[in-house]
């Protein structure tokens with residue numbers, strides 16, 4: 001059998017490895033301190049010493065994108081872990097058992113999803129105050145409904161399949177049926193949902209930071225950098241360009257990987 | 269006389285709730301003695317699967333007497349593509365059945381799974397395969413292995429050979445007959461094919477619109493059908509031969 005090369009998967013994997021490697025590097029190392037301001041370097045064009053140039057305060061943009069990317073990546077990952085874990089449990093139970101509880105929970109999810117997420121994030125952050133951990137919490141909660149809905153749909157699809165019935169007849173416990181029997185079948189859909197969720201988390205963090213309700217003033221993140229740089233877009237476009245490029249790299253990699261995973265796992 | 273393994277008296281059952289509630293089985297009575305094979309025939313929608321589900325405790329909306337004197341009866345489903353978990357290997361779900369019935373030792377589970385595979389005419393080669401890597405006949409053998417591995421004595425077979433071609437049908441029917449003798453099994457064998465029923469069953473019970481219209485030994489029913497529907501069924505299956 002001829003197997004078509006899965007380009008989405010290969011390219012997605014390369015791009016993801018690059019952007020995750022880039023972000024991971026930022027956790028441990030930056031060529032300069034991301035906050036060191038050098039007056040003489042204000043608006044410095046990209047050069048060997050400063051490959052991405054310097055910003056309006058004379059800070060090294062390369063160092064700042066490294067650190068910003070690692071902040072954005074950690075936030076996005078933490079958000080989807082929270083959203084996915086909670087969404088998985090809620091969605092699995094609702095989809096498998098159905099009934100009145102399912103109807104109520106899904107109504108609540110719809111209600112949450114009906115609000116613009118940035119607005120809801122604003123409300124939560126108004127209650128908790130700004131900062132990285134609060135952003136994670138706020139976005140994590142906001143991401144639960146969409147994951148729950150996705151997972152629920154999958155479990156609903158499988159609960160009356162013969163192999164699930166057979167497992168029930170054999171006396172397999174409900175918990176094992178949910179997570180050992182049904183869950184492995186849902187990975188193609190859930191994994192690509194996860195990559196979409198990851199992208200949305202990156203974008204949500206960026207837009208919240210862009211609106212000034214994201215990470216605190218002391219922290220760097222890609223969204224925050226883009227937000228700060230927008231006033232200099234015409235005079236110093238590289239200030240926007242590089243953080244935007246890194247953001248696109250992150251999103252593109254995850255998106256293609258998701259498509260590739262679906263194609264790959266959907267095959268057999 | 270020994271107690272029957274299945275004893276059904278005046279069973280009525282329904283699907284749906286409220287206004288949608290529809291009666292599917294009407295006043296069904298039948299028995300299955302230990303070691304016996306009872307064929308259930310009837311056209312599509314006559315309630316055969318529903319009857320099977322009642323016996324297996326999968327239908328709860330029923331009235332009447334329903335006694336099943338065999339622990340954990342198992343089912344072999346019609347569609348060998350849907351009844352095996354596509355994400356798991358053959359070995360995994362055979363062992364999963366053993367885990368569910370409390371066999372704690374991994375080595376023992378593995379040994380028994382491998383043994384069961386040979387009992388149904390497969391080999392260790394199939395142990396690590398996923399259902400997608402098996403043929404239809406092999407899948408049905410795996411389904412049978414899974415139904416037997418917990419030691420259940422009552423097996424409900426819902427059209428187990430309908431999805432297979434004729435030569436495969438014969439092989440699977442032979443396997444079922446062999447296993448029945450080896451493990452002293454009782455079968456409730458559902459089919460719409462009188463010829464298939466004739467090969468495996470001791471008695472036959474004809475369902476029509478949820479009612480038992482005829483019941484008796486093979487020869488009685490096949491040679492002297494009383495109900496019009498049975499006569500039609502017989503004529504249809506003779507026409508095919």
Ligand SMILES: Nc1ncnc2c1ncn2[C@@H]1O[C@H](COP(=O)(O)OP(=O)(O)OP(=O)(O)O)[C@@H](O)[C@H]1O
Nearest residue numbers: 283284292310311312313314315316317318319460
């Ligand atoms: N889950 C269900 N909910 C509502 N009605 C159902 C359900 N399952 C079956 N029915 C209905 O009950 C009747 C009997 O169905 P059943 O599946 O028992 O028929 P069957 O004899 O097994 O048919 P077939 O030979 O096609 O498998 C049919 O009219 C069917 O539409």
Ligand SMILES: [Mg+2]
Nearest residue numbers: 316317318426
């Ligand atoms: Mg049926």
